[in-house]
Structure formats: structure tokens, C-alpha cells
Amino acid sequence: MMSLTNVLSGRRALIPLLLLLICVNVPALAATGAPAAASTMPWWAWPLMLFVVCFFLGIVAVPAGVGGGVLFVPIVGGFFPFNLDFVRGGGLMVALASALAASPGLLRLGLASLRLALPLSLLVAISQIIGAMIGLLLPAAIAQTSLGVIILGIVFLMLTAKKADVPGIQKADPLSAALRINGLFHDTAHNKDIEWLVHRTPQALLTFVFIGVLAGMFGLGAGWANVPTLNLLMGVPLKVAAGSSSLILSMTSSAAWVYINQGAILPIIVVPSIIGMMMGAMIGVRLLKVVKASVIRKMVIAMLLFAGVRALLKGLGIWM
Amino acid sequence: MSEQNKYASEEQLRFAKVMGAGVKLGFVMLVVSFALYMTGVLQPLVPVDQVSHYWGLSAAEYAKATGTPTGWAWVKDIAKGDMLNYVGIVVLASASIASSLAILPLFARQGEKAHLIISILLILVLLVSASNILH
Numbered sequence: 001m002m003s004l005t006n007v008l009s010g011r012r013a014l015i016p017l018l019l020l021l022i023c024v025n026v027p028a029l030a031a032t033g034a035p036a037a038a039s040t041m042p043w044w045a046w047p048l049m050l051f052v053v054c055f056f057l058g059i060v061a062v063p064a065g066v067g068g069g070v071l072f073v074p075i076v077g078g079f080f081p082f083n084l085d086f087v088r089g090g091g092l093m094v095a096l097a098s099a100l101a102a103s104p105g106l107l108r109l110g111l112a113s114l115r116l117a118l119p120l121s122l123l124v125a126i127s128q129i130i131g132a133m134i135g136l137l138l139p140a141a142i143a144q145t146s147l148g149v150i151i152l153g154i155v156f157l158m159l160t161a162k163k164a165d166v167p168g169i170q171k172a173d174p175l176s177a178a179l180r181i182n183g184l185f186h187d188t189a190h191n192k193d194i195e196w197l198v199h200r201t202p203q204a205l206l207t208f209v210f211i212g213v214l215a216g217m218f219g220l221g222a223g224w225a226n227v228p229t230l231n232l233l234m235g236v237p238l239k240v241a242a243g244s245s246s247l248i249l250s251m252t253s254s255a256a257w258v259y260i261n262q263g264a265i266l267p268i269i270v271v272p273s274i275i276g277m278m279m280g281a282m283i284g285v286r287l288l289k290v291v292k293a294s295v296i297r298k299m300v301i302a303m304l305l306f307a308g309v310r311a312l313l314k315g316l317g318i319w320m
Numbered sequence: 321m322s323e324q325n326k327y328a329s330e331e332q333l334r335f336a337k338v339m340g341a342g343v344k345l346g347f348v349m350l351v352v353s354f355a356l357y358m359t360g361v362l363q364p365l366v367p368v369d370q371v372s373h374y375w376g377l378s379a380a381e382y383a384k385a386t387g388t389p390t391g392w393a394w395v396k397d398i399a400k401g402d403m404l405n406y407v408g409i410v411v412l413a414s415a416s417i418a419s420s421l422a423i424l425p426l427f428a429r430q431g432e433k434a435h436l437i438i439s440i441l442l443i444l445v446l447l448v449s450a451s452n453i454l455h
Contacts, residue, residue, distance in 0.1 A: 043372040081372075085379040093409065097347075100415055104340035110327025114335055114423075118438050125445045129454065136379065179434055184327055193326075250339065251420070251442070253413040254449035260409060261452040263390040264379035267405035268371050271354040278347075 050080065051272035054094070058280020059287055061098075064300035066158075067249065068277045069095030069221030071300065074151045074307035077144070078314060082269055084143050088135060088219030089264035090273050092256045095221030097274045098281065099249035110185040112243035116198065116236065119179060121251040123205055124212035124222070131216025132258035138217075141315050147218050148312025154224045155304050158297070161228045169235035172197040176234075185240055198234040207233060216255035223249065331426040338422040342415030350408030353401075362401035391452040417446050 057071045073091035077084050106112035135143065172182065176198045187194050198204075207229050215222040226245035230236040236244065259265055287296070313319035325333070356362045366374070366386045374382050383390050389397065397403040420443050427436040448454065 043369050046372060082375045083378050083382070086375060086382075089379070093412070097412055100339065100343045100346075100412060104336040104343070107332050107336035107339075108325075108328055110325075114329070114332040115435065118435055118442065122438055122442045122445065125442060125449070129445070129449050133454070140378070180432075186327065251416040253416055254446055256413050257446070257449040258454070259379075260406070260413065261391050261450075262379050263383040263388055265406075265409060266371070266375060266382075267354065267357060267402055267409070268368065269375070270409065271350055271405060274350065275354075 051276040054276030055280040058277040062284030067221035067223035078310040089259035091219035106243035112247040125254040127212030128216035128255035131213035132255040135217035145315030151308030167235040339419040346412035353404040357401035364402035
């Protein structure tokens with residue numbers, strides 16, 4: 001049973017973040033729309049606060065099992081005065097950088113599969129370009145409203161999606177057999193090696209096209225959708241699904257390129273975010289040892305719910 | 321000697337090695353260039369205290385209002401503090417292209433035609449998106 005101390009220590013870790021978001025939100029409210037009406041805060045306070053917020057997001061992202069992008073876009077988009085173009089560009093770079101940092105180690109341990117990720121990455125890379133181009137053409141209000149709806153959908157998915165640690169597929173489908181998509185990993189929980197196969201590859205390829213469009217359009221990264229698709233649809237063991245999802249994110253920089261080329265990546269936003277998120281992730285790995293991942297996950301769901309409602313209401317012009 | 325272990329194939333390990341090197345290089349460049357930008361050692365194209373006046377604009381409006389180059393045009397202003405940061409960003413965004421290129425000879429040697437073709441197509445898609453010809 002989860003101890004009260006663990007719950008409280010997990011909540012304490014999030015209190016500074018919530019207070020900071022409230023403080024950030026006050027001047028940000030005045031900053032929407034006209035650039036000249038930016039807040040009275042000194043310019044350097046924004047990248048500094050961005051670094052601090054991303055540091056806390058990095059702490060909770062690892063134990064919650066979500067990528068940085070899905071937290072970054074709704075929270076920074078909702079509470080900072082940056083145009084959503086720069087927030088989405090930042091979200092893609094944060095997601096890419098986090099995935100790049102994790103993927104080499106996961107590949108070496110067999111917790112990410114290159115043969116599984118390659119065909120999926122090809123389709124995601126193509127669909128992300130389409131999504132990014134659509135996203136940059138969307139009017140701000142429609143983008144905010146759609147973002148709110150998507151984030152609330154992700155919350156629903158996180159609350160309802162089941163997990164199968166080792167689905168144990170007995171027969172591979174012809175396509176995955178031809179591509180030799182299979183592998184072996186060491187399950188530390190049971191201290192044994194587990195071989196895995198996949199099925200329903202054609203259906204998964206189609207699903208990844210849809211995921212790629214959404215990821216490119218909103219700069220969300222796609223771990224929230226990759227993992228359930230790999231695990232529940234294809235039958236990839238959960239640990240390998242999470243690792244391969246990270247690998248797919250790291251291999252599909254196509255949307256990030258579109259944002260870079262369109263001038264939607266501002267160093268003053270992106271660099272403190274990446275550094276803050278990476279530093280926070282290092283603490284998050286340690287936090288995983290003292291706080292139950294399920295507690296953090298519930299808090300992240302609550303944060304996403306709040307940010308999703310905020311994005312939706314901002315998009316609809318109800319809560320500016 | 322073949323680099324292979326029980327859990328990861330030779331191409332998987334090579335991919336990881338090249339990606340890991342790219343990530344380290346990208347992060348170092350990002351931190352160094354950002355320090356040069358923030359400390360004012362290198363003068364930026366858009367003064368840091370002015371950026372906040374424009375970051376509420378869309379990307380297209382920001383570029384127009386500040387004269388910031390789009391596409392690869394930042395390269396000609398690489399000596400500017402803000403533009404220099406794009407080097408680290410580009411290195412990170414290119415890490416998967418370099419890693420995919422590194423495994424092509426292995427797939428070719430193993431006769432893995434399907435993965436060879438998929439890898440080449442992935443590299444082409446990423447190069448097309450990086451080239452800005454879709455703009």
C-alpha cells in the first residue's frame with residue numbers, strides 16, 4: 001500500500017511548480033495577442049521561469065512515463081506569453097532532445113528495437129511533415145481549441161488505457177516476419193530473458209500515420225500514443241514498447257525541421273527548456289526510487305487536465 | 321570484430337554509438353552557444369531585451385518584424401549570438417540522419433534489402449524536410 005509519506009513527498013515536489021504557474025499566469029494574461037502589450041516583467045525572467053518550470057516537468061515526466069513534449073506544449077502554451085508557433089516548435093525540440101538522450105542506452109540494452117522502429121519511423125516522419133505544415137497554417141484560436149481537445153483526449157487515454165507487461169504473441173504476422181521484427185530483452189522483475197514477436201503490423205502502420213499527423217500539428221511528441229499502440233495493438237512487451245517509442249521519437253525529426261525552417265524555433269525559448277527538462281529528468285529517475293510512479297502519474301494527469309481545460313477555454317476566448 | 325551482444329544486433333549498436341556521439345556534441349554546442357548569446361559575448365541579430373516584444377507574434381510575423389532569416393539563411397549570420405544556437409539545434413535534429421547513414425553498409429552486407437530500402441527512404445524524408453524545399 002502506498003505510504004502517506006510517499007504521497008506527501010510527491011505532492012510537495014509539485015507545489016513549487018503549481019505556485020510558479022500561478023505567478024507566471026498573472027502577467028501572461030496581459031500578454032496575449034499584441035506583442036507590444038507584453039508583461040511588465042523583465043525579459044530575462046521568462047527564460048528563467050521557463051527553465052524552472054521545465055526542470056519540474058522533467059522531474060515528473062520520467063516517473064509518469066510521459067515524454068516532455070506532451071507536458072510542455074499545454075503548460076507553456078497556456079501560461080507563458082509566447083505565440084503557440086514557438087511553443088509547438090519548443091515542444092518538438094524538447095521531445096526530440098529527451099528521446100535522443102535516452103535512445104542510445106535503450107538500444108544497447110535491447111529495450112528499444114531498431115527493426116521495429118524503422119518502418120514505423122518512416123511513416124511517422126512523412127506524416128509529421130504534413131501535420132507540421134497544417135499546424136503552422138492553423139489560426140491561433142483554432143490551434144489552441146484543438147490542442148485543448150487533444151490534451152483532454154490524452155487524459156482520457158491515460159486514465160483508461162490498459163497495459164500488458166508481456167503480451168506473449170505466439171505467431172507473428174507475415175509482414176513483421178518478413179521484416180524480422182522480433183527481439184530478446186532481460187526482464188529484471190522476473191530475472192529472465194524474454195523473446196518477443198509482434199502481430200497486426202499493417203494496422204499499426206496506419207495508426208502511426210495518424211499519430212504522426214497529430215504530433216507534427218501540435219508539437220506534442222507522441223509517446224502517449226506510441227506506447228499503447230505498440231503494446232496493445234502490436235503486442236510488444238511494455239518495456240520494449242516504451243523504449244521503442246522513445247527511439248521512434250528520436251528518429252523522426254522531420255516536424256522539428258519544418259518548425260526550424262519556418263523560424264518557429266526561438267533559442268531563448270528552446271535552449272532553457274531543453275536544459276531544464278534534461279536536468280529535471282535526472283532528478284526524476286532518482287524520484288522514481290522514493291515515490292510510487294502511480295502517484296506521480298495521477299498528478300501528471302491532473303496537470304494535463306488543468307492545462308487541457310485552460311487551452312480549450314483560451315482557444316474559445318472564455319479564459320484569456 | 322563484430323560488435324554484438326545477446327540483446328542488441330550489430331546495426332542496433334552502431335546506430336546507438338553514432339546517435340550517442342551526435343547527442344553529446346549537440347548538447348555541448350547548445351550550452352556553449354547559449355552562454356555566448358546570453359552573456360553578450362557575441363552580438364545577436366535581435367537584441368535579447370527586444371525578443372520579448374515579438375515572441376507573441378506568429379513565426380512568420382516574427383521573422384518579418386525582426387528580419388530574422390528563415391530556412392538555412394541563418395548560416396550567413398552564424399557569427400551572431402542568437403543564430404549560433406541553431407548549430408546545436410541542427411546537430412540534434414541531424415543525429416538520426418547520421419545514425420541511419422551509419423547502418424546502411426551493415427544492412428547491405430547482410431542482404432537485408434527491406435531494411436536497407438526503408439533506411440534510405442527515411443534518410444531521404446528527413447533530408448527533404450531539412451532542406452526546406454517543401455516551403
